[in-house]
Amino acid sequence: MLTDYQLLRIPGPTPIPPSVERAMTKPMIGHRGNETSQIIQNIKPKLKKVFGTEQDVMMLTGSGTSCLEAAIVNVVHPGDKVLVVATGVFGNRFTKICEAYQIDVEEFHVEWGTALDPEAVKAHVQANPEIKAVFSTYCETSTGVLNPVGRLAQAVHEVSEALVIIDGVSCMAGVETKMDEWGLDIVVTGAQKALMLPAGLGFVAASERAWKVIESNPKRGFYLDLTKYRDNLAKDSTPFTPALSLLFGLEQVLENLETEGLENVYARHRLMRDMTRAAFKALDVPLFTKDEDGSPTVTSLKPIDFDAEAFRKEIKGSFNLTVAGGQADLKGKIFRVGHMGYCAPTDVLQYLAAMEIALVKVGKKIQLGAGVAAAQQVYLEQTQQRELEGAK
Amino acid sequence: MLTDYQLLRIPGPTPIPPSVERAMTKPMIGHRGNETSQIIQNIKPKLKKVFGTEQDVMMLTGSGTSCLEAAIVNVVHPGDKVLVVATGVFGNRFTKICEAYQIDVEEFHVEWGTALDPEAVKAHVQANPEIKAVFSTYCETSTGVLNPVGRLAQAVHEVSEALVIIDGVSCMAGVETKMDEWGLDIVVTGAQKALMLPAGLGFVAASERAWKVIESNPKRGFYLDLTKYRDNLAKDSTPFTPALSLLFGLEQVLENLETEGLENVYARHRLMRDMTRAAFKALDVPLFTKDEDGSPTVTSLKPIDFDAEAFRKEIKGSFNLTVAGGQADLKGKIFRVGHMGYCAPTDVLQYLAAMEIALVKVGKKIQLGAGVAAAQQVYLEQTQQRELEGAK
Structure with missing residues (x-):
């Protein structure tokens, strides 16, 4: 062969475009210098479009799972009740993280290979008002299902104050996401899928409502504390060392996406x-x-x-x-x-x-x-x- | 799109394999140092297999045309008569180079899209014993014809002392070449076709008979004087500055070809x-x-x-x-x-x-x-x- x-x-x-490979081989620069700030400044508005949000999109050096964990530890506490809408393997990932934090998880099972039914979830949430957050995957990678997360969020919000937290790892930038319009509270994605990068960068955006919950939470951990990312991002910076070559690549990916439209x-x-x-x-x-x-x-x-x-x-x-x-x-x-x-x-x-x-x-x-x-x-x-x- | x-x-x-792209980005080294000699030493036996020859294959920094010109100026002189078997555009390239050197060119026309007939060329060469060299393309890029250059050489050698000079640019390393067995006298190819490299390297090999003609020729030019390449190659070197990154790439290409077989x-x-x-x-x-x-x-x-x-x-x-x-x-x-x-x-x-x-x-x-x-x-x-x- x-x-x-x-x-x-x-x-x-997924495969990396040649222009992105090239971008990632740029020489290292100081990650606290102006050049890195310029890159972050350039990236910020373009990432917002991918998420469909006016909120800043935070970048974590980590895999998608680190961002899922961030989405959990920033908003729920040990003993809180949450609902995981499990449509496959990656729905279960939420459950395992929650369990590691002694969070009271209930799984809402959907037959694998089928999309969740927003009305069914709504009825369940309405009957269980103690639920603080509803987790779901946008694309369930293990089955190939695209869940109607927009309709899910609308349905949940009609009957509950629960935050709707979405794992968008295996589809965002390939499928339209309207975070603000749909009322998604936290949206998470990773680098190595439709964003055409090697793994190592994770992305999180939070709604205003989610931010209120995060700010009122005294135990957000350290590395995954989203307020640190938000506050640094406002200054075109990151709280911890960024995966610089991945940022070089991301800048190119976002330019390529913009070129294509x-x-x-x-x-x-x-x-x-x-x-x-x-x-x-x-x-x-x-x-x-x-x-x-x-x-x-x-x-x-x-x-x-x-x-x-x-x-x-x-x-x-x-x-x-x-x-x-x-x-x-x-x-x-x-x-x-x-x-x-x-x-x-x-x-x-x-x-x-x-x-x-x-x-x-x-x-x-x-x-x-x-x-x-x-x-x-x-x-x-x-x-x-x-x-x-x-x-x- | x-x-x-x-x-x-x-x-x-043609497209460049990723492993070759990577090889070509290796840091520059001195082209008169041991590291470059090592590369040339590694390349030499593998290139011989591509040519099907025991002769060393000389590497010129230049496009395929520089090697065609080398094949001409090293063996024929102003006033010499040569036959160009023209099966398309690249057959004509030989004619133009010969004309630039006041060589007496005769074109043997073959309908474009058809391969040359060795017997017809043989009859012509037999009838014109003053012909010093017969030029042909192995693959005629402009028509997609693969000429039977082995049978051509055998036919010509049966009736003439003329050297058989072959342009193998657009097929060698994709099509078997048995230079020695077929009796080809000079074979030329370039980097940017089946050798999967960017253009800029040319390759020439000459038979013992061709070397006798070359050595007895007092006017071989300077940059294209093949004896310079031969003598330096014997010392794992090049007479002039080699296109070093292309050599890095060539080493990888030849390794890839060997891996595939x-x-x-x-x-x-x-x-x-x-x-x-x-x-x-x-x-x-x-x-x-x-x-x-x-x-x-x-x-x-x-x-x-x-x-x-x-x-x-x-x-x-x-x-x-x-x-x-x-x-x-x-x-x-x-x-x-x-x-x-x-x-x-x-x-x-x-x-x-x-x-x-x-x-x-x-x-x-x-x-x-x-x-x-x-x-x-x-x-x-x-x-x-x-x-x-x-x-x-």
Whole structure:
């Protein structure tokens, strides 16, 4: 096989654009100097657009989990009751963090592969007024579901003072987020998904209501104390040493997103989702989620007439094409294709064409080219539609 | 469109593998020191395998044309008669260089898009015993023809003392070259094609017979005097300043080729050619060359029911996919797809899938997915065949 060649199509980390690779190799500078402040100043307004908020977006040197923990320790206390809407593995992550802080967690279970129902959560919250916060994932990476977090927040706020805290790690910057308009109280994301960076940077934004809760909380820890990040960010700085090369990269990523136009970025992700889903339907490989629940960033497939792991091994061995397997209860049962960040519709066509070959090799009866053709058809329809709408 | 994304599928320059990009960013070192000698020592045996020769392969800092000129000025003199077998634009390049040196050039014309016939050249050389050298291109980049240069050399040597001088720029390292076995006298190539490097390095090897001619030539110029390169190479050095970062890259490229295995590299290129040709046949887009003449590194298409330039504009505009147009008399009439170097079968499937969409957009009636399916079928057949043969 061609040496030094790979096709990385897992739901994060994702490939890094060359311009971002280059930016990250810039020489080190002092992180307390003017140059770093300039970068932070440049980053701030652009990150706000990704979050859909007027609030400053704080940057933590850490993985997404550090930000989830920050979202928890800053607003709830030992003994507080919270509700975790668990739609998969990453919903459970919230529970584990809460348990480490002796927080009284209740899990609201949603069948894996299905999006949460805002009205059902609303009814539960209404019946349990002691709930201080409701946690949910925007995109549930382990299943490929995009949860309607905007409608969730609206529903919860109608009946409760609980904060709505959202893990947006595996979709933000690939899917539109309107934090302020939707009433999300804390939103968290990481670097290594649709933001096209290596892991190591986490992002958190908090609503005015969340800030009131945070400020009235006397025990916010130290490294994850969000007021430190907020106060330093106001001075274009960070409370602790920033991952400087990741900031260089982030500055470039945000410039690239602006060049493409966020609307176009989101449309590209929807297109890639729809191409992928149409292809697997044409190939008779069952999708794990309903169309209306499918995330624009990751698609899960649940084969019935071939082995998911044998298929993953085949595409890895023949093409060095990597997709993710299932996690926890879904281990060995599904495979998950990431299509986010530095991924174009032509990359979708590429992995589909390679996967068709692998399907034949693992013994599935398909018509070669049928999945690609279905995806091409979707491409033609959606781009024509967008041209009619006058998109750039 | 996704920012900072491109698909470069022209017949050179070609994409650079990431490991080679990284190698080229190594810090500068003194080019007269031990470290550079070590690199040259490491490169030498591996380059010989690419050329299929026991002779040392000289490295010039210059483009392929500098090596073509070196091949000429070192062996022929003003007034000498030479034959240029012209199968396209790059055959003509030899003529222009010869004319600059007042060499008596005769062109042996072969219809563009067709490979040379060794027997016809042999008859001509036999009838013109004053011919001192016969020039030909191995892969004629402008048409996508792979000339049978081995059979040409054998045929010429049967009837003449003329040296056989081959331009291998657009195929070597993607197509097997057996310089010694075939009796090629001078072979030239460049960095920016199947060798996966940026342009700026040229390579020349000469047979023992050619060396006798070179040594007896009193006027070899200065920068292009091959004896200088040979004598320095024997001491693991270069006569003039080498393009050091390209040497760093070359060392990595040769290591990558060795990792894949040259036999596998050549099989991959034949596979990519056959996939491409099968696809365009299925799509009813006429190939410009016969199957037996088609190069494993570049394929030319001559559309009859759509405009080649409109098609190129479409794939560029929609996908940032670049293929080459026609040159000279073929301008606007053909388009040329490069599939060499850092290009995998999955990249072939990718450009074919994108091109099918573009064919629809320029108004050609095709069945979406049909070209991809034909290429997938070829992939399955050839890889199965190679597995049966026990290839690694």
